[in-house]
Amino acid sequence: MNEIISYFSSIPSSHRSLILVGGITLFWVIENTFPLFQMQYKKWHHAGINIFFTITTIIVNFILAFILIKTASWTTENNFGILQWLPEMPIWLYTIIGLLLLDLVGAYLVHFIEHKIKFLWRFHIIHHTDTWIDTTTANRHHPGESVIRFLFTALGVLIAGSPMWMVFLYQSLSVIFSQFNHANISLPDKLDFFLSYFIVSPNMHKVHHHYVLPYTDSNYGNIFSVWDRLFGTYITLSKDKLVYGVDTHMLPEENNQLKNLLQIPFQKSRSAKNTKNQ
Ligand SMILES: [Zn+2]
Ligand SMILES: [Zn+2]
Known part of the structure; x- marks a missing residue:
């Protein structure tokens, strides 16, 4: 555990890029071997668009990174935030609680709000317009959305009172999990369902990409599935009914x-053609 902490305390930018590129490459190979859908699409044209948005996301995060670093050091120096207020506990438990809190505020909450506030939905909709979901869809975020998400990540760090190594650990896990649950891969149904009790499984997130309500407004989770289950936003849909x-x-x-x-x-702006009653 101490090795993990010291690694993420000083993780070089090159390693963070490697995780991103390595993840896309790995899931791309798996997608080709065990595809969920045989999609007829121009894979490189599609990847080009999504990789453009991935690069703009990286640029936004790079420019604003100092805000996260300042927030994390302020919380630890001033004993501010939930982790700082909790009693002494084993480091693994401290880490899991911290990751859950970062996931709640910096991912679930912002995603939920993006679906509920029209102005924010205008930016988030770009993620939903993808009609061929694969691993490259993971970071298809309009630069405006990248800024919105960044601000909530900073809020998450403030509320959680998490140190910077934990933020880097969370972000690295988030990249991999997001690439995994967007990948066009087919896990055995039982395995996918079992995973969905703990993490956002590929089938669980695909439901979020179904083209009509109420499915679009469900399964907001990023890494952990507990938040959707807790707040009643968890929905299932058989994968043969999915239309992205x-x-x-x-x-x-x-x-x-x-x-x-x-x-x-x-x-x-356009309102959804299908109502929640359908
Ligand atoms: Zn969404
Ligand atoms: Zn998605």
């Missing part, structure tokens, strides 16, 4: 063109 995308943007010229995707937040 979002009903307001199903035209390829809208959801598969980089220029349009960048412009969507500034276009006239």
Whole structure:
């Protein structure tokens, strides 16, 4: 455990990039071997769009990183935040509680809010417009959304009172888990279902990418599935019924063109065609 802490205390940027690139490569190979769907799509064109958004996400996070570093050191120096207020405990328990809190505020909460506040949904919708979900979809976030998510990550660090090594550990796990649950891979149903009791499994997150409500507004989790189960946002849908995308943007010229995707937040907003009653 101490090795993990010291590694993540000073993880070089090159290693963080390696985790991202290594993860995409690994899941891309697995997708080709055990695909969930045989998707007829231009894989490189699709990857090009999503990798563009991954790079803009990295740039936003890099520029704003100092805010996280300052927040983490302020909380530990001033004994602020839930982890600082809890009694002494074994380091593994401290780590799990910290990761759960970062996941709640920096991932579940922001994701839930992005679905409920129209202005934020304008940016988040780019993630949902993807009609071919694969491992590259994981970081398909409009730069505006990357900023929103970053601010909630900082809020999570403040509330949790987590040290910086834990933030780096969380972010590295988040990259891998997100690539895993977006990957176009088919796990045995029973294994996927078993995993969904602990983590956001591939089938669980795919339901979030079904094109109509109420499925779009469900399964907001990132790493841990407990938050969806606790707050009643967990929904299942058989994978043979899945249709990826979002009903307001199903035209390829809208959801598969980089220029349009960048412009969507500034276009006239559209309401979902399907109601929650369907
Ligand atoms: Zn979403
Ligand atoms: Zn997703």
